[in-house]
Amino acid sequence: MTTQQNDFSKWYIETIQKADLMDYTPVRGCIAFKPDGYEIWEHIQEEMDRRFKETGHRNAYFPMLIPESFFQKEKDHIExxxxxxPWVTEAAGEKLEERLALRPTSETMIGHLYSNWIKSYRDLPVLINQWANVFRWEKKTLPFIRTSEFLWQEGHTAHVDEEDARKETMQMLTIYKEVVEELLAIPVYDGQKTPSERFAGAVDTFSIEAMMKNGKAVQAGTSHYLGTKFAEAFDIKYLNKANQHEHVHTTSWGTSTRLIGSVIMVHGDEQGLILPPRIAPTQVVLIPVGPWKKNPEIIEKLDDIFAALKKNGIRVRLDDSDQSPGFKFNEWELKGVPIRIELGPRDLEKNQVLLKARDEDEKQSIDLNDIVSAIEVELTTMQSRLFEKARTFRDENAHTTIDTLQELQQHINSSKENGTIPGWILAGWCGDDACEEKVKEETKYTSRNIPFNPPTTKTTCICCGNEAKQTVWFAQAY
Amino acid sequence: MTTQQNDFSKWYIETIQKADLMDYTPVRGCIAFKPDGYEIWEHIQEEMDRRFKETGHRNAYFPMLIPESFFQKEKDHIExxxxxxPWVTEAAGEKLEERLALRPTSETMIGHLYSNWIKSYRDLPVLINQWANVFRWEKKTLPFIRTSEFLWQEGHTAHVDEEDARKETMQMLTIYKEVVEELLAIPVYDGQKTPSERFAGAVDTFSIEAMMKNGKAVQAGTSHYLGTKFAEAFDIKYLNKANQHEHVHTTSWGTSTRLIGSVIMVHGDEQGLILPPRIAPTQVVLIPVGPWKKNPEIIEKLDDIFAALKKNGIRVRLDDSDQSPGFKFNEWELKGVPIRIELGPRDLEKNQVLLKARDEDEKQSIDLNDIVSAIEVELTTMQSRLFEKARTFRDENAHTTIDTLQELQQHINSSKENGTIPGWILAGWCGDDACEEKVKEETKYTSRNIPFNPPTTKTTCICCGNEAKQTVWFAQAY
Structure with a gap:
């Protein structure tokens, strides 16, 4: 098997295929999400959806096809x-009068409809989310991370004024940060995007950024304050309390199935996937060892454990197939199952099982009488441990002492020579697009975001050396 | 407002718009599902999904775009x-080499993938379901019931033999019947489709059929035994225990957002929607009456009731807006909210509230101390009552004594004269497609299904008078 060190991209592809998360299809850049891959998404959906509803949002569903003329209405957006x-140009044997785009995002369709739905300040805020498939026909694709069709949620809200809309934008970014950190055990930096990295049509874009094990960044979620730009383009006005017409202020925010890819790239190791317990399709696998077929008590006991765990809401599997224990260990490690329980005749004599956490080297002996609580504790502990490991890794590879383009180039070169990860750098930026562009051209590093809580603050621009207006994370990004 | 009696279709459209379930969009035949409409779907999804998982199915997601060549592989299917x-012919500024269809259903894409995924009898059965949007560019559309884009679930399973596949086909039909009857309070007849009404590419199609309040039928769910037709078209083979290659036997089964439309058309009345409690976005609305603004105790008490109901998992709203009680009553009736609670100063003196069930004329007095349990009881009672009302209505309009085409025509004409509903008829059928076709041409009645449990059995064909091989429900259908 390819190692992470030798060829991270190849390791990634091999790992997700062997773990049975996805398959390629004959449609360019479109993958099939197999049950183990899709179930990770279902756990993400469940948690996100719960938090959206807790904060007053409701789900709706809008048409996938968007008339070409809608895109023309907001010039940054169409650009x-x-x-x-991708375009639908014919249907039911006839050429369409107007081309219909497969939605890349739904601001335009929703803007059009909100202009009918919103009449008065009493109708505001409108707090709607949609779970949907979207399309972006990109040249370079990578399963989960960048695919022609992907699944996501997109929130679209409308408010009486900027203050209320900005509050919403921040609230949703916070929810994203909490879910990604708590559920996926991925530490992120939240912050503001620079103008060149903004969403097409946004006044302000905010993001959470995660570091993969090869040091690259993934934008794990974005939240946009759209000002009155879409309200003006689609004529979304309300009658305020003084009986005057005003444009609403809108927001949009999204997270997608690229989170599945991020989990793999943040936690996986040379043995395959490591899944945080909260999103693992199988949390515990039970494996009989030793001469278990001659000893029916082994399977009886494992059946009891299975029933007890299931009753406690733990997602458990019993592997009583004919393969050897070693083969099974390897297979379930590859799939990233958090906990393996081994039970053989000798363990049974001692009234114990062996517990192996996917991310630790040593096995623990667990008294059979304490098994449910011991597993519950280990699942919780492992969830925190994975987060801490990922945070330590990120902090070690997020450099804060590189202050010039020359230093960055030296750093990249020496990383290459030493076979280490160049990672992220925190650097000052004067605010000029040209400096950002030059950093990108010379190093492939792009600005990720201007973190709300940077580890330190910079005073000079990494590119021109002038006074820094912002302290920015730069990284190579997916 | 239009009445059901005068113009059922117009009543339907007005009702779902006033109840805020949907909106039209500029894309032909595509609607927007507004939150109250979409939430009905969410409740359906939750219950279906739970039952699919209980019976060993897992969710996955397959690409929406299907290459044209895939459709060519199964000739009935493409026909x-x-x-x-609808076809995507260009993407990212370039013409595609092969047109891509927006999926109308996914047998072909999934067949292609299963041929890679299935190798041995150990891989079987494959039990996968997908929640997705699908497209059928139809000439006549009707919101929820028949739209160009709709939402559905499609199950796709593969089995070692016919027996196992047919067992699955029946199991899923039974789940559909149970969910539609128990959750949506819609009585259905389950049965087998005649060959002319089969799914394109199926060996056998089974359906559940529901009667709307205008007597028309809606096919509320279908389950297909596909034999080895798709397995042959896509070369899905497995190695059996005797080490020989065999084709798998496949099934598919689906229900869609047309269930939302069916609920409206089965339960609604002249005052608007009537929603079965189990799927109502709001189950209980609390409305202060009388001079409540001068008496802060009223709202305090309603707040307490709100909190108590919410704590017990009941979906409750408090309407303390400035509108008159009469206006509010009307509005919440229109939206089909199952229970309205009224509280005014006089009720407070008597330590009671008034409870009005949406489908009953009389109000009940409820002691404030018993309010949660009284509401819980009423929600359960109402759920059963709606089912019984719908069943009585259906049985009254499902005629079993019309045995010739002439009698059917007379029946239709006299219904028209009397302003009554012609409804369904149970009739004998010789098994000849031509007879079915003639019934359709002359009366617009089509065969709905051959019920497993018909109220009675017929001996002569309604059309040719020869011996009946089947007893069939005929009806005008959506």
Whole structure:
């Protein structure tokens, strides 16, 4: 098997295929999400959806096909998305009068409808989310991380004023940070995007950024304050309390199935996947060892454990197939199952099982009488441990002492020579797009975000050396 | 407002718009599902999904775009679906080499993938379901019931032999019947479709059929035994225990957002929607009456009731807006909220509230101390009552004594004269497609299904008068 060190991308592809998360399809850049891959998404959906509803949002569903003329209405939006759109041009044997785009995002369709739905300040805020498939016909694709079709949620809200809309934008970013950190055990930096990295049509874009094990960044979620730009383009007005017409202020925010890819790239190791317990399709696998077939008590006991764990809401599997224990250990490690329980005749004599956490080297002996609580504790502990390991890794590879383009180039070169990860750098930025562009051209590092809580603050621009207006994370990104 | 009696279709459209379930969009035949409409779907999804998982199924997600060549592989399938397909012909500024269809259903894409996934009898059965959007570009559309884009679930399973596949087909039909009857309070007849009404590419199609309040039928769910037709078309083979290659036997089964439309058309009345409690977005609305603004105790008490109901998992709203009670009563009736609670100063003196069930004329007095349990009881009672009302209505309008085409025509004409509903008829059928076709041409009645448990059995064909091989429900259908 390819190692992470030798070829991270190849390791990633091999790992997700062997773990049975996805398959390629004959449609360019479109993957099939197999049950173990899709179930990770279902756990993410469940948690996100719960938090959206707790904060007053409701789900709706909007048409997937968007008339070409809708895109024309907001000029930044069409500029940003038109290079990637697939088009329906014929249906039921006839050529359409107007081309219909497969939605890359739904601001335009929703803007059109909100202009009918919103009449008065009494109708506001409108707090709606949609779970849907979207399309971006990109040249380079990577399963889960960047696919032509992907699954996501997109929130679209409308508010009486900027203050209320900005509050919403921040609230949703916070929810994203909490879910990604608590559920996926992925530490993220939340912050503001620079203008060149904004969503097409946004006044302000905020993101959470995660570091993969090869040091690259993944934008794990974004939340946009759209100002009145879409309200003006689609004429979304309300009658305020003084009986005057005003444009609403809108927001949008999204997370997608790229989170599945991020989990793999943050936690996986040379043995395959490591899944945080809260999203693992199988949390515990039970494996009989030794001469268990001659000793029916072994399977009886494992059946009891299975029933007890299931009753406590733990997702458990019993592997009583004919393969050897070693083969099974390997297979379930590959799939990233958090906990393996081994039970053989000798363990039974001692009234114990062996517990192996996927991310630890040593096995623990567990008294059979304490098994449910011991597993519950280990699942919780492992969830925190994975987060801490990922945070330590990120902090070690997020450099804060590289202050010039030359230093960055030296750092990249020496990383290459030493076979280490160049990682992220925290650097000052004068605010000029040209400096950002030059950093990108010379190093492939792009600005990720301006963190709300940077580890330190920078005073000079990494590129021109002038006074820094912002302290920015730069990284190579997916 | 239009009445059901005068113009049922117009009543339906007005009702779902006033109840805020949907909106039209500029894309032909595509609607927006507003939150109150979408939430009905969420409740359906939750219950279906739970039952699918209980019976060993897992969710997955397959690409929406299907290469044209895939459709060519199963000839009945392409014949059935090609007149309704929308096509993507260009993407990212370039013409595609092969047109891609927006999926009308996924047998072909899934067949292609299963041929890679299934190798041995150990891989079987494959039990996968998908929640997705699908497209059928139909000429006549009706919100929820028949739209160009709709939401559905499609199960796709593969089995070692016919027996196992047919067992699955029946199991899923039974789940559909149970969910539609128990959750949506819609009585259905389960049975087998005649060959002319089969799914394009199926060996056998089974359906559940529901009667709307205008007497028309809606096919509320279908389950297909596909034999080895798709396995042969896509080369899905497995190595059996005797080490020989065999084709798998496949099934597919689906229910869609047309269930939302069915609920409206089965339960609604002249005052608007009537929603079965189990799927109502709001189950209970609390409305202060009388001079409540001068008496802060009223709202305090309603707040207490709100909290108590919410704590018990009941979906409750408090309407303390400035509108008159009469206006509010009307609005919440229109939305089909199962229970309205009224509280005014006089009720407070008597330590009671008034409870009005949406489908009953009389109000009940409820002691404030018993309010949660009284509401819980009423929600359960109402759920059963709606089912019984719908069953009585259906049985009254499902005629079993019309045995010739002439009698059917007379029945239709006299219904028209009397302003009554012609409804369904149970009739004998000789098994000849031509007889079915003639019934359709002359009366617009089509065969709905051959019920497993018909109220009675017929001996002569309604059309040719020869011996009946089957007893069939005929009806005008959506």
């Amino acid at each position: 940003g998305f038109s290079p990637e759109l | 059935g679906f090609s007149p309704e397909l």
